[in-house]
Amino acid sequence: MNFLQFMMANRQQVLDLTLEHITLAGIATVLAALVGIPLGILITRVPQLSKPVLGGANIIQTIPSLALFGFLLPAPWIGERAGRLAVLALALYALLPLIRNTYAGIRGVDPAVVEAGRAMGLTDRQLLFQVELPLASGVIVAGVRIATVLSIGVATIAAAIGAGGLGEFIFRGLAMVNNQVILAGAIPAALLALVADFVLGRLERRLGSVHLKS
Amino acid sequence: MTIDSIRARRQPIRCKLLLLGLVFLLFFPSTGCERHGDRIVVGSKNFTEQLILGEIFAQIIEARTPLPVERRFYLAGTFLCQQAILAGRIDVYPEYTGTALTAVLKQQPSGDRREVYQRVERGYESKFGLRVGPPLGFDDRFAMVIRGDDARRLHLQTLSQAAQFTPQWRAGFGYEFMERPDGYKGLVASYGLRFAEAPRIMDLGLITRALKDRQVDIIAGNNTDGLIPALDFFVLEDDHHYFPPYEALAIMRGGMLKSHPEVGAALGELAGAISDDEMRRMNYAVDGEHRDPPAVVKEFLRRRGLIH
Amino acid sequence: MTAPLSHGSATEGPAIEFDHASFRLNGRPLLEDLTLLVKQGETLVLLGRSGSGKTTTLKLINRLLLPTAGEVRVNGRATAQWDPIRLRRSIGYVIQDGGLFPHFTVERNIALVPRIENWPRARVEERVRELLAKVGLNADLASRYPSQLSGGQRQRVGVARALAADPPILILDEAFGALDPITRSEMQKEFRALQRRMQKAVIFVTHDLREALFLADRIALMEQGRLVVDLPVGEFSRSEDRLVRAYVEAFSGLPDISRV
Numbered sequence: 001m002n003f004l005q006f007m008m009a010n011r012q013q014v015l016d017l018t019l020e021h022i023t024l025a026g027i028a029t030v031l032a033a034l035v036g037i038p039l040g041i042l043i044t045r046v047p048q049l050s051k052p053v054l055g056g057a058n059i060i061q062t063i064p065s066l067a068l069f070g071f072l073l074p075a076p077w078i079g080e081r082a083g084r085l086a087v088l089a090l091a092l093y094a095l096l097p098l099i100r101n102t103y104a105g106i107r108g109v110d111p112a113v114v115e116a117g118r119a120m121g122l123t124d125r126q127l128l129f130q131v132e133l134p135l136a137s138g139v140i141v142a143g144v145r146i147a148t149v150l151s152i153g154v155a156t157i158a159a160a161i162g163a164g165g166l167g168e169f170i171f172r173g174l175a176m177v178n179n180q181v182i183l184a185g186a187i188p189a190a191l192l193a194l195v196a197d198f199v200l201g202r203l204e205r206r207l208g209s210v211h212l213k214s
Numbered sequence: 215m216t217i218d219s220i221r222a223r224r225q226p227i228r229c230k231l232l233l234l235g236l237v238f239l240l241f242f243p244s245t246g247c248e249r250h251g252d253r254i255v256v257g258s259k260n261f262t263e264q265l266i267l268g269e270i271f272a273q274i275i276e277a278r279t280p281l282p283v284e285r286r287f288y289l290a291g292t293f294l295c296q297q298a299i300l301a302g303r304i305d306v307y308p309e310y311t312g313t314a315l316t317a318v319l320k321q322q323p324s325g326d327r328r329e330v331y332q333r334v335e336r337g338y339e340s341k342f343g344l345r346v347g348p349p350l351g352f353d354d355r356f357a358m359v360i361r362g363d364d365a366r367r368l369h370l371q372t373l374s375q376a377a378q379f380t381p382q383w384r385a386g387f388g389y390e391f392m393e394r395p396d397g398y399k400g401l402v403a404s405y406g407l408r409f410a411e412a413p414r415i416m417d418l419g420l421i422t423r424a425l426k427d428r429q430v431d432i433i434a435g436n437n438t439d440g441l442i443p444a445l446d447f448f449v450l451e452d453d454h455h456y457f458p459p460y461e462a463l464a465i466m467r468g469g470m471l472k473s474h475p476e477v478g479a480a481l482g483e484l485a486g487a488i489s490d491d492e493m494r495r496m497n498y499a500v501d502g503e504h505r506d507p508p509a510v511v512k513e514f515l516r517r518r519g520l521i522h
Numbered sequence: 523m524t525a526p527l528s529h530g531s532a533t534e535g536p537a538i539e540f541d542h543a544s545f546r547l548n549g550r551p552l553l554e555d556l557t558l559l560v561k562q563g564e565t566l567v568l569l570g571r572s573g574s575g576k577t578t579t580l581k582l583i584n585r586l587l588l589p590t591a592g593e594v595r596v597n598g599r600a601t602a603q604w605d606p607i608r609l610r611r612s613i614g615y616v617i618q619d620g621g622l623f624p625h626f627t628v629e630r631n632i633a634l635v636p637r638i639e640n641w642p643r644a645r646v647e648e649r650v651r652e653l654l655a656k657v658g659l660n661a662d663l664a665s666r667y668p669s670q671l672s673g674g675q676r677q678r679v680g681v682a683r684a685l686a687a688d689p690p691i692l693i694l695d696e697a698f699g700a701l702d703p704i705t706r707s708e709m710q711k712e713f714r715a716l717q718r719r720m721q722k723a724v725i726f727v728t729h730d731l732r733e734a735l736f737l738a739d740r741i742a743l744m745e746q747g748r749l750v751v752d753l754p755v756g757e758f759s760r761s762e763d764r765l766v767r768a769y770v771e772a773f774s775g776l777p778d779i780s781r782v
Contacts, residue, residue, distance in 0.1 A: 082297035116621030121611030162297030172288035
């Protein structure tokens with residue numbers, strides 16, 4: 001039978017694994033955004049920190065994902081549950097695009113506009129929330145998009161340490177040397193990534209277009 | 215007029231964000247709690263014997279209860295199965311007492327079958343809330359396996375006898391065997407073994423072929439490996455009783471048993487139902503004769519009168 | 523919320539005063555020993571080439587910069603002692619091309635300072651309508667975005683925004699510099715009419731002598747960070763100063779210079 005028939009025959013499991021996958025990638029991205037976006041804002045305020053913060057996130061990203069999962073295994077509390085471990089590793093992985101895009105987005109705001117805002121007496125907080133963040137929002141959402149697609153992809157590896165998700169089909173298919181099973185994992189994962197990319201891409205374009213100067 | 219049109223513009227963006235938030239919230243609870251409702255998910259590791267045992271569990275549950283059973287096999291190892299059952303992603307899987315004791319509960323191995331079983335039962339209950347079924351009837355302990363013709367030629371029966379010859383042999387072991395406290399290290403210590411060179415570490419699936427093809431001379435196989443009789447391999451006797459028992463049994467989620475005690479009853483019927491020999495035969499049917507595990511299992515269950 | 527600066531009646535001193543103020547950046551002097559004052563109701567034009575220190579001078583008024591020597595006083599108090607937020611909200615700031623927020627409508631741009639000063643909604647709306655009329659813009663432009671406006675319209679919005687909270691001080695930096703000559707001339711005329719009605723202290727920066735002669739009560743000529751002359755507009759063209767003569771000559775080749 002072809003892989004579509006396989007997926008129909010096992011649709012409950014496909015659904016289960018897909019839900020697990022979305023949960024892993026989703027929570028990780030949200031966590032990374034909750035930490036990464038404020039960090040990105042911080043380093044625009046404290047320039048001396050920009051190098052170490054960006055450098056640190058960069059280093060984390062260069063660690064091969066499977067190795068990162070492995071490093072965290074012996075950690076107390078985190079290493080005890082594959083789900084926690086996977087979410088943490090995925091979140092760490094997603095940090096760089098979020099921090100970097102937030103930083104670049106805010107720095108990319110027309111300095112004349114920021115200066116005009118400051119000159120009119122906006123407090124730093126008002127400048128951030130009413131001027132810089134809205135104008136940087138397109139670039140920031142681009143960072144969220146990249147982080148999300150990245151997380152969905154790396155989450156396939158999470159199955160190797162027992163966190164479930166669509167990667168489980170892939171590893172199982174490899175062990176069974178069975179392509180249907182591999183595809184049953186690979187194709188939904190790819191579709192998830194494409195959908196996320198599309199939806200967030202629309203949002204990104206919408207946010208970016210409001211501010212186009214003539 | 216104009217302030218409202220500003221608000222109207224921002225509405226769609228806020229709506230989309232809310233929608234995304236809701237979508238996430240929907241999926242939030244799905245880590246770790248009982249999502250399956252009325253399904254039983256049977257897991258297993260990724261080698262033949264486990265696939266057979268998992269299939270046995272699944273088929274007997276299907277035969278005895280009206281519950282639908284989902285199979286989630288090929289999980290690549292003890293750690294993954296443990297994680298899956300703790301997170302509620304599977305409800306039951308086959309495990310071995312020796313593995314449970316040393317790799318999961320991280321306690322010292324022991325040679326006493328009863329004692330090991332009791333420690334596993336107590337440990338799993340108190341530490342994880344997991345329940346342990348009765349032993350299925352066979353022991354899949356580690357077996358040091360050599361080629362039949364070497365055994366006959368050198369008149370070898372026990373590991374102690376083989377110890378004089380191992381410095382001329384190459385050894386092949388799997389990852390788990392190398393890492394586990396009841397594996398390689400202890401073995402070498404107990405018998406004072408030395409090999410011609412450092413052992414080759416290989417995938418379990420390739421290890422039997424390596425022995426047959428004379429790429430290695432001694433492997434850490436399993437007592438119930440189907441290929442042992444088929445390929446004319448010989449199991450050296452563990453005369454120092456180094457290897458702890460590895461009685462097979464079912465690990466079950468406490469929560470699942472509470473809601474579905476009939477599952478526990480069904481699995482309980484398997485107590486003592488599978489002998490060493492029976493297991494070897496089923497393993498061989500799949501590995502050697504390349505038959506499908508579900509068919510092999512159905513045949514076995516019928517033969518034992520457990521299903522019709 | 524503290525009351526905004528009054529329009530000069532309570533304090534008798536100058537609205538803006540530079541007292542030997544200097545500004546250095548990384549050792550380079552951008553402004554040296556400037557002493558200057560602007561009274562309430564007076565329009566001072568800062569004239570000079572690029573690099574003469576005009577923009578630096580403006581930024582010292584609203585505390586975007588602090589003097590490295592000497593003092594800058596607004597309404598009698600040193601800028602260093604002012605709360606920067608309160609100071610800046612009491613000063614209207616207009617720059618070239620408006621510096622409008624591209625993601626705000628015209629209305630939201632103009633309403634910026636009143637909103638952050640927590641004016642009641644009705645008052646804000648009314649004020650925006652009033653200002654649009656004052657700067658000669660059609661009321662239905664209020665819901666447009668800056669990118670949908672012409673350069674001249676943007677500039678008018680910039681002025682409206684600066685006037686929104688009715689600040690007693692107005693500083694303009696080459697405000698009409700990016701406009702075409704016809705629009706520029708219109709804006710100058712309208713601005714002069716506005717200035718006659720309001721009695722603000724205005725500092726207007728330009729490098730265009732004709733604009734200076736048209737709008738100023740007094741002209742301060744700057745060169746390389748120093749004040750060269752500070753004269754009432756009527757006396758400026760008659761000055762014997764070498765640099766003034768250079769300026770006048772540079773502009774005298776062009777028609778309509780005889781506004782002395």
